[in-house]
Amino acid sequence: MNPAVNPAPELNPRSFYRLPWSLTDNGISWLEITDACNLTCEGCYRPHKVNHKTLQQISDDLDVFKRERKSDCMSIAGGDPLMHPQIVEIVKMINDRGWKAILNTNGLAMTRDLLKQLKKAGVAGFTFHIDTTQVRKDSRAKVEGEHNELRMKFAEMVAEEGGMACSFNQTVSWDTLDQVKDTFIWARKHPDIVNTIVYILFRSPRLTGDFDFYANGTKVSMAESYENSK
Numbered sequence: 001m002n003p004a005v006n007p008a009p010e011l012n013p014r015s016f017y018r019l020p021w022s023l024t025d026n027g028i029s030w031l032e033i034t035d036a037c038n039l040t041c042e043g044c045y046r047p048h049k050v051n052h053k054t055l056q057q058i059s060d061d062l063d064v065f066k067r068e069r070k071s072d073c074m075s076i077a078g079g080d081p082l083m084h085p086q087i088v089e090i091v092k093m094i095n096d097r098g099w100k101a102i103l104n105t106n107g108l109a110m111t112r113d114l115l116k117q118l119k120k121a122g123v124a125g126f127t128f129h130i131d132t133t134q135v136r137k138d139s140r141a142k143v144e145g146e147h148n149e150l151r152m153k154f155a156e157m158v159a160e161e162g163g164m165a166c167s168f169n170q171t172v173s174w175d176t177l178d179q180v181k182d183t184f185i186w187a188r189k190h191p192d193i194v195n196t197i198v199y200i201l202f203r204s205p206r207l208t209g210d211f212d213f214y215a216n217g218t219k220v221s222m223a224e225s226y227e228n229s230k
């Protein structure tokens with residue numbers, strides 16, 4: 001075939017949808033609206049300050065997403081986004097701009113009334129972060145399977161309101177690797193109300209060993225940086 005006669009079509013990555021995902025085309029964009037949280041999970045990278053973004057700042061963030069990316073869903077994260085006093089307005093804003101709003105929450109601040117308000121505002125679904133790296137007041141589970149009762153409570157609550165997806169996140173470390181099956185088997189028994197379960201590998205910087213770390217050409221102490229970031 002003569003390329004002069006049949007030139008290759010010009011590809012615009014912003015016109016791609018889903019696979020292959022690229023910097024400009026992500027199935028899900030990630031919006032952090034606050035550092036505040038009502039839990040302290042091992043391995044959390046947030047500073048836990050009460051510094052909620054204003055609606056204007058969030059609107060500006062959304063403008064950037066709209067300009068630079070093509071996403072189907074907007075994951076609303078924090079901190080815990082339910083700590084933001086204007087969470088209902090934020091969900092509405094995202095929904096009005098054409099994204100599916102997904103709330104990533106530990107669920108502690110969730111009430112039936114708030115769930116109804118979020119549904120009315122157009123929330124598409126929830127991802128509840130529940131695992132044994134947390135010290136929760138609503139579950140005293142010592143192993144992952146013991147948290148399934150709490151997971152079920154949220155799954156049923158969302159299902160009873162209807163029309164919203166329900167997913168769960170679980171951090172997995174060496175200590176809990178052999179417990180993955182306990183949530184997996186539980187989730188498989190309830191596919192009608194547990195839509196997704198996500199396993200996140202626990203990550204933390206390696207602070208010891210034969211490694212030198214540099215920032216802008218200067219040797220730095222990784223242990224010190226990690227401590228200062230807490």
Ligand code: SF4
Nearest residue numbers: 037039041044079106
């Ligand atoms: S629930 Fe999320 S934001 Fe809160 S401490 Fe845990 S990981 Fe961090």
